[in-house]
Amino acid sequence: MEAAGTVRLSEQLRERIEENIVTGAYPPGTRLDEVELAETFGVSRTPIREALIQLSSEGFIEIRPRRGAIVAQIAxxxxxxxxxxxxxxxxxxxxxxxxxxxxxxxxxxxxxxxxxxxxxxxxxxxxxxxxxxxxxxxxxxxxxxxxxxxxxxxxxxxxxxxxxxxxxxxxxxxxxxxxxxxxxxxxxxxxxxxxxxxxxxxxxxxxxxxxxxxxxxxxxxxxxxxxxxxxxxxxx
Amino acid sequence: MEAAGTVRLSEQLRERIEENIVTGAYPPGTRLDEVELAETFGVSRTPIREALIQLSSEGFIEIRPRRGAIVAQIAxxxxxxxxxxxxxxxxxxxxxxxxxxxxxxxxxxxxxxxxxxxxxxxxxxxxxxxxxxxxxxxxxxxxxxxxxxxxxxxxxxxxxxxxxxxxxxxxxxxxxxxxxxxxxxxxxxxxxxxxxxxxxxxxxxxxxxxxxxxxxxxxxxxxxxxxxxxxxxxxx
DNA sequence: AGGAAGATTATTGTATACAAGATTTGCAAA
DNA sequence: TTTGCAAATCTTGTATACAATAATCTTCCT
Missing domain, CATH: 1.20.120.530 (GntR ligand-binding domain-like)
Structure with missing residues (x-):
């Protein structure tokens, strides 16, 4: 059972990005550029987008239509x-x-x-x-x-x-x-x-x-x- | 449709699929085939996938890696x-x-x-x-x-x-x-x-x-x- | 100089193409 | 008939290409 290989890439990316958010590496308000993240993690935009969508529904980031994602700024x-x-x-x-x-x-x-x-x-x-x-x-x-x-x-x-x-x-x-x-x-x-x-x-x-x-x-x-x-x- | 055009397609799809889940149109255990859904809603697989990912993190469906998505069966x-x-x-x-x-x-x-x-x-x-x-x-x-x-x-x-x-x-x-x-x-x-x-x-x-x-x-x-x-x- | 309007650039959203793994089908042997 | 295996098929996961909208810059006019 190749445990690591069976995990979706977008899942791993979500974890890593989430980690960067909760540790403060990406402070609130940080803009999350899709191509930039894709280059950083050495993948294409597709899994990055999927990770961002997950983070959005978990409340960690905010996706503004056509205007990109930013780390949630909680009032x-x-x-x-x-x-x-x-x-x-x-x-x-x-x-x-x-x-x-x-x-x-x-x-x-x-x-x-x-x-x-x-x-x-x-x-x-x-x-x-x-x-x-x-x-x-x-x-x-x-x-x-x-x-x-x-x-x-x-x-x-x-x-x-x-x-x-x-x-x-x-x-x-x-x-x-x-x-x-x-x-x-x-x-x-x-x-x-x-x-x-x-x-x-x-x-x-x-x-x-x-x-x-x-x-x-x-x-x-x-x-x-x-x-x-x-x-x-x-x-x- | 200008107003609707500003909303992400995957958002609308999520709502429609979620509606089909909570009303029972897609009962628990139903397999959600990406191409089938794409054809049904007249879009490509990409926004369908994004919708499914959202539904997954909200707990409505379960995505098994490489094995597709099913409507959550809650024990x-x-x-x-x-x-x-x-x-x-x-x-x-x-x-x-x-x-x-x-x-x-x-x-x-x-x-x-x-x-x-x-x-x-x-x-x-x-x-x-x-x-x-x-x-x-x-x-x-x-x-x-x-x-x-x-x-x-x-x-x-x-x-x-x-x-x-x-x-x-x-x-x-x-x-x-x-x-x-x-x-x-x-x-x-x-x-x-x-x-x-x-x-x-x-x-x-x-x-x-x-x-x-x-x-x-x-x-x-x-x-x-x-x-x-x-x-x-x-x-x- | 300041501002507005249009053109340009950059970024997101969607579609398609390709790769990799899972399921199914067919066939052979017990 | 059933079991095991392998090829074929189908589905998902990722990458790339294209389209559409927002952001930026340039230019021109006041």
């Missing part, structure tokens, strides 16, 4: 809406996980939690950020609702660049870890209401974290518009 | 998972709507509700089914969370064919309407907890409705399947 208000939904999905995962997690689920969650602790102790935000995802994904899986887990993973991924910035905020990593602690305990003792509530507020963007988000946003799309002159000015 | 277990998530999204919409709905939102909801009443009194399930969607969409909008409304609408649409069958069940239309009544009142008086709870149980597939769903599923994909064992069993 602050909409970002808050997305975090609100994310919080509710996480809460649901937590509630279900508290009810349905089996020993192995709990084990995976605890392991991910322990790994986070190491990163926190080492004061390594980048590693913590990565392990934090593992922790949350473990909870999604423990919900034993595959569809929910997929939805949560997808949205989590879309919010990845913004979440990353959040962890830079002073003490956020420590607070995050303490909250994780409470989450693990709630799930382990089967307290579904507590698990849901803690996860919801863990994810939600409220109070001062709202201001933090806005501030980090400003640092993210500094003045990127679709106007090429802006890029020129920046490079000058 | 009963997964369908339940999807309804569970739908229930939670609806609950969230209801909670927010109860808090944030303005006079005009309430007005639209009440109008949709009144329209449902007419269809119920006329004992017209098809019309009720259509107006029921309008009612729910009105609540999504009243949540004043655009992203949430989009997610809810998308999932609602995906579940459309299954929901439709549910309404055929004896008395489901009457029960549904009574529940709508309670929902409207909860939202109108700003009782967010009640709105969320009623909406959740209104949508959820629990108890006897679970059996109804399974039964209607059986009537839906009668013999169309990719699972060889099922085909063998049936042909025996």
């Amino acid at each position: 602050p208000a909409r970002l808050c809406e997305m975090f609100d939904v994310m919080a509710e999905l996480e809460a649901m995962c937590g509630r279900l996980a508290a009810r349905r997690a089996v020993a192995e689920d709990i084990k995976r969650i605890r392991e991910a939690h322990a790994a986070c602790q190491s990163a926190r102790d080492a004061n390594d935000p980048d590693t913590y950020y990565r392990l934090n995802e593992t922790f949350h994904f473990a909870i999604y899986v423990a919900s034993h609702n595959g569809f929910l887990a997929e939805q949560a993973t997808g949205l989590h991924r879309r919010l990845r660049p913004y979440r990353r910035l959040q962890l830079r905020v002073r003490n956020r990593m420590n607070n995050s870890f303490d909250e994780h602690n409470a989450i693990v305990e709630a799930i382990a003792r089967g307290d579904s209401d507590a698990a849901a509530d803690i996860l919801r507020s863990h994810v939600a963007v409220q109070g001062e974290r709202f201001a933090d988000l806005i501030a980090s946003l400003a640092s993210m799309h500094p003045d990127k518009t679709t106007d090429p002159t802006t890029a020129m000015r920046r490079s000058a | 009963p277990a997964r369908l339940c998972e999807m309804f569970d998530v739908m229930a939670e999204l609806e609950a969230m919409c209801g909670r927010l709507a109860a808090r944030r709905a303005v006079a005009e939102d309430i007005k639209r909801i009440r109008e949709a509700h009144a329209a449902c009443q007419s269809a119920r009194d006329a004992n017209d399930p098809d019309t009720y089914y259509r107006l029921n969607e309008t009612f729910h969409f009105a609540i999504y909008v009243a949540s004043h969370n655009g992203f949430l409304a989009e997610q809810a609408t998308g999932l609602h649409r995906r579940l459309r064919p299954y929901r439709r069958l549910q309404l055929r069940v004896r008395n489901r239309m009457n029960n549904s309407f009574d529940e709508h009544n309670a929902i409207v009142e909860a939202i109108a008086r700003g009782d967010s907890d009640a709105a969320a709870d009623i909406l959740r149980s209104h949508v959820a597939v629990q108890g006897e409705r679970f059996a109804d769903l399974i039964a209607s599923l059986a009537s839906m994909h009668p013999d169309k399947t990719t699972d060889p064992t099922t085909a063998m069993r049936r042909s025996a």
Whole structure:
């Protein structure tokens, strides 16, 4: 079974481009030129277009008819809406996980939690950020609702660049870890209401974290518009 | 046709094919042949492929590498998972709507509700089914969370064919309407907890409705399947 | 000099051609 | 009759060619 060969090229391209988006290599507003991408990846325009169409329906980019594709620029208000939904999905995962997690689920969650602790102790935000995802994904899986887990993973991924910035905020990593602690305990003792509530507020963007988000946003799309002159000015 | 000309062809095709899927014209398991579709719609394979790719990432169809696309066959277990998530999204919409709905939102909801009443009194399930969607969409909008409304609408649409069958069940239309009544009142008086709870149980597939769903599923994909064992069993 | 209109260029959208893998069909042997 | 294999056929995946629209540049007029 030639596993790699059976995968569609447009799929691989979608992954690679998506990776470049969520890591910030293609920041919001970046114009995605089809021929340029085709040359970069050494393929023709066809699979590139198919990849872009997928990214568009997943919300990562915006395709304006006859005017090309740009990396989605999410307005602050909409970002808050997305975090609100994310919080509710996480809460649901937590509630279900508290009810349905089996020993192995709990084990995976605890392991991910322990790994986070190491990163926190080492004061390594980048590693913590990565392990934090593992922790949350473990909870999604423990919900034993595959569809929910997929939805949560997808949205989590879309919010990845913004979440990353959040962890830079002073003490956020420590607070995050303490909250994780409470989450693990709630799930382990089967307290579904507590698990849901803690996860919801863990994810939600409220109070001062709202201001933090806005501030980090400003640092993210500094003045990127679709106007090429802006890029020129920046490079000058 | 100037106005229509500005819209991508693959977009229009996606809509038309999606419509054929959710209305049941292309039942689950149907093979979607690219050249056949191209001839049917009088276009080349390229826009057809782009439409199929979109439908795939929205979950309406399944593309197996080098083996073509089929209309998604959602297993009963997964369908339940999807309804569970739908229930939670609806609950969230209801909670927010109860808090944030303005006079005009309430007005639209009440109008949709009144329209449902007419269809119920006329004992017209098809019309009720259509107006029921309008009612729910009105609540999504009243949540004043655009992203949430989009997610809810998308999932609602995906579940459309299954929901439709549910309404055929004896008395489901009457029960549904009574529940709508309670929902409207909860939202109108700003009782967010009640709105969320009623909406959740209104949508959820629990108890006897679970059996109804399974039964209607059986009537839906009668013999169309990719699972060889099922085909063998049936042909025996 | 500034702006408008037309021409030019560049990029997207669609169609067709070609390549590669999967399915089917036909045939032979057990 | 059924099973295994191989050739033929059909379908998908990718590349290229062409068409149509948007962006840019030039030129001319005020």
